[in-house]
Amino acid sequence: MIKSILYLLFTAHKAGRLLNSFSLLFLILAALSSCATKKLSKSGQRKIAGKTFVITGASSGFGRGVAEQLGQYHANVVLAARRGDVLEEVADKVNKAGGKAIVVVTDVSKPEDIQRLADTTKKTFGTADFWINDAGVGAIGRFEEIPLAEYSKLVDVNLKGVVYGSYAAMALFKAQGHGKLINVGSVESAVPLAYHATYGSTKAAVRALGNVLHQEIRLSGNKKNIKVVTIMPWAVDTPFWGHAANYSGGTARMAAMDGPEKVVNAIIFSSLHRKRELPVGWKARGAYISSRLFPHFTERLSANIAHRYQIETAPPAPETSGAVFSPMPTGEGVDDGVRKRIREEKKQHKRKGAGNQDKSIK
Numbered sequence: 001m002i003k004s005i006l007y008l009l010f011t012a013h014k015a016g017r018l019l020n021s022f023s024l025l026f027l028i029l030a031a032l033s034s035c036a037t038k039k040l041s042k043s044g045q046r047k048i049a050g051k052t053f054v055i056t057g058a059s060s061g062f063g064r065g066v067a068e069q070l071g072q073y074h075a076n077v078v079l080a081a082r083r084g085d086v087l088e089e090v091a092d093k094v095n096k097a098g099g100k101a102i103v104v105v106t107d108v109s110k111p112e113d114i115q116r117l118a119d120t121t122k123k124t125f126g127t128a129d130f131w132i133n134d135a136g137v138g139a140i141g142r143f144e145e146i147p148l149a150e151y152s153k154l155v156d157v158n159l160k161g162v163v164y165g166s167y168a169a170m171a172l173f174k175a176q177g178h179g180k181l182i183n184v185g186s187v188e189s190a191v192p193l194a195y196h197a198t199y200g201s202t203k204a205a206v207r208a209l210g211n212v213l214h215q216e217i218r219l220s221g222n223k224k225n226i227k228v229v230t231i232m233p234w235a236v237d238t239p240f241w242g243h244a245a246n247y248s249g250g251t252a253r254m255a256a257m258d259g260p261e262k263v264v265n266a267i268i269f270s271s272l273h274r275k276r277e278l279p280v281g282w283k284a285r286g287a288y289i290s291s292r293l294f295p296h297f298t299e300r301l302s303a304n305i306a307h308r309y310q311i312e313t314a315p316p317a318p319e320t321s322g323a324v325f326s327p328m329p330t331g332e333g334v335d336d337g338v339r340k341r342i343r344e345e346k347k348q349h350k351r352k353g354a355g356n357q358d359k360s361i362k
Contacts, residue, residue: 036269037262037281044272045073052076052125053271054117056108056165057135059086059327061238062184065264065334066132071099073268078121078128080106081135082327089332108135108161109153118168130271131169132182133162136202137324138240140310141247143197150245151198153324158202166209166228173226181228182270183210187284189232190291194303195248195310206230207277214276229270230277233263234284237338239331243323250314253342255305256283260334315345 040048053070057063059081067077071094079087079094084105094101104120106113121128136158139150162183173179189207192200210230217226235254246252258281266280279288291298322328 036266036273036275036278038269039069039265040073040268040272044269047272048268049074050076051129051271052078052121052127054078054080054121054128054131054169056080056106056117056133056161057184058090059083060243060332061134061240061334061336062233062236062260062263062267063132063134064090064332065260066134066267067101068093068097068334069264069268070094071097071101074098075100076125077101078117078124079103080108080117082107083332086332108133108165109156111164111167114161114164114168118172122172127176128169128172128179130180130182131165131172132184132267133165133169133206134184134267135161136184136240137322138196138199138244138252139247139322139324140195140199140244140252141249142195146198146245146247147321150321150324154198154202157324158199159205162206162209166213170213170226174222178225180226180271181210181213182267183228183230184267185210185230185232187232187234187279187287189230190279191287191298191302193254194306196306199244207232210276227274229275231263231267231270232277232279232284232288233266234258234281234287236260236263237335239333239336241338242331242336243328245320245322245324246317247319248310248314249316249319250310251317251341251345253309253314253338253345255309257339257342258283259339264334313346313349315348 048070053075055063055067055077058067058079063081067079067090070077077094077099079090079101081087082105084103087103091101091103102124104117106117108114137154139146139154166181166183169179169181183206185206186203188196188200189203192204207230210228213228217223217228235257237257238260241252244252263280266278270278279285287298
């Protein structure tokens with residue numbers, strides 16, 4: 001069926017009906033919405049119970065959402081992030097829900113912290129069935145206007161942190177004979193966005209790392225017992241936007257954001273299913289497929305959307321390094337109310353536009 005869909009899209013493209021082909025693609029993807037974004041079935045939850053998950057970036061966003069949901073499934077959870085006080089709150093929720101949680105304050109950009117995380121996991125639970133590299137930071141703005149120090153730290157966290165985590169996880173998995181590595185990339189792993197230059201670059205590298213590890217695992221003969229998957233979400237309403245360094249001149253935003261529950265469910269889903277790459281939701285899957293069929297058009301379209309939302313219509317905002325260098329006291333939840341803020345900003349923009357039009361008439 002997928003081959004037939006791709007053939008129809010290719011035919012429409014050759015005939016000059018590109019927009020119709022995209023419409024068809026998104027309608028099909030919406031109709032065939034993946035069960036990956038739904039909560040696990042009762043049988044799936046039973047398979048998760050008692051398993052051990054290591055989660056970096058567990059103090060907010062996807063990491064916190066996954067941890068709290070795993071607690072409801074009675075899993076063991078090792079919580080890693082820089083904000084120890086917030087991790088203790090998450091651990092309390094996990095334990096009260098029926099899971100078992102421990103806290104390991106971790107800066108993923110430091111290999112010694114990652115090794116301590118692995119050692120503590122092994123000492124406490126004896127094994128690590130799943131390792132989720134979720135910690136990440138962003139920087140928004142024109143490439144040449146963001147300080148190099150921010151770019152350097154993004155590489156330290158988003159790429160080196162994933163490399164260090166993957167390195168520790170693979171050592172554990174090979175020693176115990178099994179395990180699954182889950183790296184959180186982005187739709188930007190496939191479709192880079194304007195004004196997210198270094199963030200998009202690091203997420204593309206995360207995807208490349210997953211593909212290389214998959215082949216090395218296959219060549220080593222461990223393909224059945226050791227696996228790696230890259231999660232690729234669309235833009236999502238999490239504290240990421242409030243924590244990002246922002247030199248764009250406007251509030252951090254993006255079009256048609258998803259809710260975090262989709263990605264939380266997809267990460268947990270991936271622990272039980274064979275997927276090398278998992279674009280989350282129909283928008284991410286549409287962008288993922290269109291980037292293969294029409295790469296230049298997809299990049300251009302994505303850049304135009306980012307430009308309109310981030311540069312042309314975003315309300316003014318001061319420059320900030322966000323949480324790139326040190327944790328922020330704000331943004332401790334899974335959802336961060338970004339969609340609500342953007343809706344309010346749109347209303348204000350429309351009212352302002354109507355007011356200017358009235359003045360011009362007078």
